[in-house]
Amino acid sequence: MTAPSNDIAELERLLQAATAENAQLRSELAIARDRQSASAGILRTIAASPSDARPVFEAIASSSRRLLGGFSATVLQFIDDELHLVAFTPTSTEADEGLKASFPRKIADFPTFALVRGGETIQFPDSEAAEVPELNRNLARLRGFRSVLFMPLMNRGTPVGMISVTRAEPGAFAADLVQLLQTFADQAVIAIENARLFNETRETLERQTATADILKVMAASPSDVQPVFDAIAANANRLIGGFSTAVLRYIDGAAHLAAFTPTDPAGDRVLQSSFPVPFAQFPPYRLVASGVAAQLPDTEVEPAARDIARARGYRSMLFAPLMSDGQAIGVIIATRRATGAFGEHHVRLLQTFADQAVIAIKNVSLFNTTREALERQTATADILKVIAASPADVTPVFQAISDSAKSLVGGHSSTVTRVIDGLLHLAA
Numbered sequence: 188m189t190a191p192s193n194d195i196a197e198l199e200r201l202l203q204a205a206t207a208e209n210a211q212l213r214s215e216l217a218i219a220r221d222r223q224s225a226s227a228g229i230l231r232t233i234a235a236s237p238s239d240a241r242p243v244f245e246a247i248a249s250s251s252r253r254l255l256g257g258f259s260a261t262v263l264q265f266i267d268d269e270l271h272l273v274a275f276t277p278t279s280t281e282a283d284e285g286l287k288a289s290f291p292r293k294i295a296d297f298p299t300f301a302l303v304r305g306g307e308t309i310q311f312p313d314s315e316a317a318e319v320p321e322l323n324r325n326l327a328r329l330r331g332f333r334s335v336l337f338m339p340l341m342n343r344g345t346p347v348g349m350i351s352v353t354r355a356e357p358g359a360f361a362a363d364l365v366q367l368l369q370t371f372a373d374q375a376v377i378a379i380e381n382a383r384l385f386n387e388t389r390e391t392l393e394r395q396t397a398t399a400d401i402l403k404v405m406a407a408s409p410s411d412v413q414p415v416f417d418a419i420a421a422n423a424n425r426l427i428g429g430f431s432t433a434v435l436r437y438i439d440g441a442a443h444l445a446a447f448t449p450t451d452p453a454g455d456r457v458l459q460s461s462f463p464v465p466f467a468q469f470p471p472y473r474l475v476a477s478g479v480a481a482q483l484p485d486t487e488v489e490p491a492a493r494d495i496a497r498a499r500g501y502r503s504m505l506f507a508p509l510m511s512d513g514q515a516i517g518v519i520i521a522t523r524r525a526t527g528a529f530g531e532h533h534v535r536l537l538q539t540f541a542d543q544a545v546i547a548i549k550n551v552s553l554f555n556t557t558r559e560a561l562e563r564q565t566a567t568a569d570i571l572k573v574i575a576a577s578p579a580d581v582t583p584v585f586q587a588i589s590d591s592a593k594s595l596v597g598g599h600s601s602t603v604t605r606v607i608d609g610l611l612h613l614a615a
C-alpha cells in the first residue's frame with residue numbers, strides 16, 4: 188500500500204518541478220521578448236529620426252531604466268571637450284533640476300570619464316563607498332540612488348558618450364543586465380553615427396545648392412556686386428544657424444557695411460549707424476588681416492564688441508576675411524545669440540562664402556573695366572566718324588566730344604570751350 192503512495196508523491200514532486208521550470212521558462216521568455224521588443228522599438232526610432240539622435244537617446248534611457256529595474260537612467264554625449272546631458276528619466280523636480288544644472292561640464296572635470304574612456308564598463312555597487320569619486324557621491328545623494336552602472340558609448344575605439352543606470356539600493360548589476368545595457372549602448376552609437384552622416388550629407392547638399400545659387404546671382408548681375416553680397420549674407424546666416432550675418436568691404440581706410448541680414452528695426456539702425464568706421468576703430472581689421480578666420484566666443488569679454496552686441500542681441504561672433512592677392516579687402520561676420528565657439532565646419536563654410544565674395548568683387552571689377560574700355564573705344568570711333576562726316580565744320584565734332592565726355596564720366600553736364608583772340612568761346 189505504501190508503494191503507490193510513494194509513486195504519487197514522486198509524480199507530484201516531478202509535476203511541481205515541471206510546473207516551476209515551465210514558469211521559469213515562461214518568465215525568461217517574457218523577459219527575452221520584452222528586451223527584443225525594446226530593442227526593436229529603438230531601431231524603429233532610429234529609422235524615424237535619421238537627423239536627430241535625441242529621440243533615440245530618450246527611448247534608450249526609458250528602456251534601460253525599465254529593463255534593468257533601475258531607479259533612473261541618463262544618456263551623456265561627448266561634444267568637443269564637454270559632456271552634455273542628452274536624455275534622462277525623471278525622478279523628482281528638485282533632483283531633475285539639479286541633474287540638468289550639472290551639465291554641460293568639461294570632460295576633464297568628470298572623473299568617471301577617465302574610468303570608461305578605454306571602453307570599460309564601470310559599476311559603483313555602493314555610491315557611499317570610500318573609493319567613489321566625490322562628484323559621483325554628491326550626485327547620487329542629490330538624485331536619491333545608491334548604486335550605478337556606467338556603460339561607455341564607443342565609436343571606432345573612441346568614447347563618444349555613456350549611459351548610466353542607477354538603483355535606489357546598493358548592489359552590483361547582474362552580468363546579463365550589463366550585456367543588455369551594452370546592446371543599448373551600441374544602438375546609441377548607431378544613432379549618433381547615422382545622425383552625423385545624415386546631417387553631413389544634408390549640409391553638403393545645402394552648401395552645394397547655396398554655392399550654385401550665388402553663382403547664378405553672379406551670372407545675373409555681372410556689373411553689380413550688391414545682389415551677390417545680399418545672397419551671401421542670407422545663405423551664410425541660414426547654413427551656419429546664425430542670428431545675423433554682415434558683409435563688410437574695406438574702402439579708403441575704412442570698413443563699409445555692404446550687406447546684412449536684418450533682425451529688428453532698432454538693432455538694424457544700430458548696425459547701419461556704426462559704419463563706415465576707420466580701421467583704427469575697427470578691431471576685426473587687425474584680427475583677421477593675416478587671412479585667418481577668428482572667433483569671439485563671448486562678446487561680453489570684449490569691450491569693443493559689447494555695446495553693439497547688446498544692441499543687436501547676440502553673444503558670439505565668427506570673422507572670415509575677404510582676401511585678394513594677400514590683402515584683406517573685407518570681412519564676413521556671423522553672430523549667434525548663445526555664447527560658445529563655432530564648429531570647424533562652420534568656420535570653413537563661412538570662409539567659402541568669403542572666397543565667393545572676393546570672386547564677385549573681381550568679376551564685377553573686370554566686367555566694368557572691360558565695359559568702360561569698350562565704351563571709350565566706341566566713343567572715340569563715333570567722334571572719328573563725326574570728324575569724317577564734317578570736314579568743314581568743327582561744331583558737330585565738339586558737340587560729339589561734349590556728349591561723350593558727359594556720358595563716360597557719368598557727369599551732370601559737359602562743355603567744350605575755345606580760346607579765340609584771347610577770349611574764351613563756348614563751342615559745345
